[in-house]
Amino acid sequence: MLIPRTPRLSLPIATLALLAGSALSGCNSQRPLQAIWEKGDFYYGTKDYAAAEAEYQEYLDRRPENTTVRYGLARSLAAQGRWPEAREEYRALVDINPLDDRFVDGYVDAMYQTGDTVQLLDFLNQRAAGRATVSDHLRLGRYAQRIGDIDGAKAAFANAARLDGGRSVRPWVAQADLFAQIGDTPNELLSLRRAAYVDPMNPEVQERIRTLGAIPGPTAGVRPAEFVDPAPVRR
Template structure:
């Protein structure tokens, strides 16, 4: 599918469903269910009627559905892991409005979930051009480029954003890329920057720091310290508790360490 063209007048962003494998991920943690905000301006009867009828009207009628309802269908299918069906809904929007940044983002997310990062990167790149100040979109583009093997481009994107904006999430993502690339120095320096900027921001900063300490630096003492800090931020997180137990410790209030670099 060729995607591009003039941007429609639909610049309002939306939150996406949880795409992260770890609940504490600072980028994905806030990405809740995608519901296009323009649905709020539709009459309730119209929305309810369409929600009932669309599943039974067949694929032939779907491309003719209102854009807002196609967006809602795409978001719903994505949330339930039906990525190909979701991509089709977003593609119908792009067929009529090629530059729609919301549909471009949704389509890119589907391609990423389906293991087609090059197509995801193309879609995210077009979306970023239309929403240049959107950090989350830029991180998605960087992830797609990283998974496509364009490592230099991915690193440059997040590093530039991190330096220009003193952004903790961008530093976290840079540390993640460095860990996955077996670059311990960059990984350690970047995650420390993220923690310095926003020490209370996310337990995932400390989880990643623990992984870097253990996997790249073989420093089990520092890794456990990071897990204890993560536990202090999210004491109910079972993943953190399980990792602490793997070190022979018993999670509890006395194990908590304050956040910080």
């Protein structure tokens, strides 16, 4: 009795079968995305930024649309001093979500670190003019101050104070910091007094007033010209 022989696979079919098996094995060996993300966060938290970068990049190779992981990658690159690469990642994030202050702050810092002050100020001026928010004008003022554009910084901080009706401490403290930098003590103290009017119990403001030789306390405040009284609550 003849025993039927199993036909041999031709070489191309056998090769394809092996490749398919290898591919299936490779897919099964991929780490879960959540585990990669968490590993990246762990390495970033331990300041092993190169390892964090590798984890975040592996995640993004498979899921590039995750902005939180891309933000982690951008921060890891920045922490390693690789500012041009960080700038590209932050730019991509700003393009996706221009309203996220984390992305904007990272992007403008990367531009500053790479020495591109012209594009930096152009970007910040466009945002301040377009959105007209207190945060945008404060950001513009801080970077103008760092670059040495004192008049631009003064104007930005004044606009920030005007936009919120003079009722926020931040523009006045920013002004005080600017005047302290250029040695203008009278205007530094005046800015702090305006901040004290807005928030009489602010310990930082009161301490700075004391340091400048003035008397802190409830009577230290000076009402800003920009101050707008809150609208009465209708009952």
